[in-house]
Amino acid sequence: MRVIIAGAGIGGLTAALDLHRAGIACTVYEKVPELMQLGVGITLLPHAINHLAELGLLDTLDRVGIRTERMIYRTRQGQDVWDTPRGIAAGYDVPQISIHRGDLQSVLLDAVTERLPAGTVRLDAALESVTQHEGGVTAIFRRADGSHFTDCADALVGADGIHSALRRHLFPGEGQPHWSGLMLWRGAVDWPAFMDGRTIINSGGIARKFIFYPIGPGNTPGTQLMNWACVVRQAEPGAPTPGRESWNSEAKQEVLLPILDDFTVPETDIHAMIRATPVFWDFPMCDRDPLTRWTHGRVTLMGDAAHPMYPFGANGAAQAILDAEALGRHLASGAVLEGLAAYEAERLPKVNEVVANNRAGGPERVIDEAEARAASLPGGRFDDLEAILPAAERDAIVNGYARIAGFDAERLKRTA
Template sequence: MKAIIVGGGIGGLTTALMLRSRGIACELYEQSETIRELGVGINTLPHAIRELAGLGLLDKLDEVAIRTYELFYLTRHGQQVWHEKRGLDAGHDVPQFSIHRGRLQSVIHQAVIDRLGADAIHTGCRLGSFTQDEGGVSAYFFDRSGAHVRTARGDILIGADGIHSKVRQTLFPDEGGPCWNGLMLWRGATDWPAFLTGRSMIIAGGLNAKA
């Protein structure tokens, strides 16, 4: 069996490792010219880290992430409402990690290169369409100028191509675009010597605004 994975983000890259660990061949297609470290800080909970640990990535994650120790819920004035331990300190068998999203993706990306080979990843390939028959599926990829660059043939196609997914649009053409819930999210990062223990996270604020 061979799988075609559309999308080279965290979801697509992890899927490639999962398939490889089960003996299923796959190729991954990403529309960007390069897979770069994009984003800022995120918190990855134990149920997600358990999957990555099962793929043998725990040591690599430890090199670029912080093992989250505790979580504070605070009011918008900084008054403590709730405090709890997280990850290993809360009794889980794997950590919770506070990590730069791009570093997380980079760890998984490098594992895909090491285990599947760099030739399994095709960048600059935007999915234009795909067709299915009794023998499998054919996917047609194009560059940013609209020129056809590659046709892939496999047994299955997996859509991991983000919020504006071409795969989802094809399967559910009448669904429409994503619905905005009216909330605006601002992301940012700043250098800081340490916050509380240096392994602490907070959620502060109320229903109208929070950090």
């Protein structure tokens, strides 16, 4: 069997490693002529790390990323709502790792280059369309100079991201992604380490949020590469998107700095952190309505092409990695049609639930609840968290999400 993968992002490269592990040949075609270190931080939760460790990548990830050991959810006013250990400190067998997306992509690309035959990853090849015939697929690719070429294989996997050409080909009437009404600013900067150097601080509910956490070592002593993100509601969900969401739309400090006045973050000077960030990006936070099918005969979707989701709960990359694992496992039998159908049957219902949950804020909804219940109190501050939002309710939101997304510690131990 030979499989064509469209897209050399996190999902496509992991799928190449998984197919190779299953003894299946593949070629990865990537639209961009050069893979650059785009994006900022990505969180890899234990279910994703579990699989990347199976692929023998844990030591490398450890060298470039940061083991996250603590997560604090708090209100904009600076009151803690949830403060828990993460990764191994939380009883998992594997860590949670925060990492620059470019570094993660490089780790995966290096592994593909080392393990798979030369020429497996081909750049400057944008999937345009596909036809299926008895016994195979023919994919048509376009180069940046406008020329075309084709390739034939037993199956085609669309790992081509939120603007997936394959998805458009399969669902021509679908239209643009759905805007949440939320604008997201993201950046990363060398910054003095705070607390234990392994903590995520997540302040504010879905409509106004600031998050920061280290994703790698810094360039000078005492610093780390600090990832930050700010979310602000600008419209109601479903409003027309203000411009195409792209991962490299540069943003302006004048817009963001006044918004930061709304947050109480004693651990560091967030205004200074943003002022020190040389370039950062804005991104209308989008997803798409869940699909009822990904697999069409010999063709299927995975990762953001199948299920783009809001980043609440930090599951976008993780779910793409779990898709890759399932693809490799189901295709290992050698039966293409049955394998792709079984992959969809296993993954689609689970991931669609994550997409729906993320629309409501994912586990971070616990902050919205606390802010809403404290809203009528003086200064929007509570004296007794337990009285306004009991631990059992907080647990149901946060750990309920972990169960839906498949990374609760008990489940990971059972499936180990």
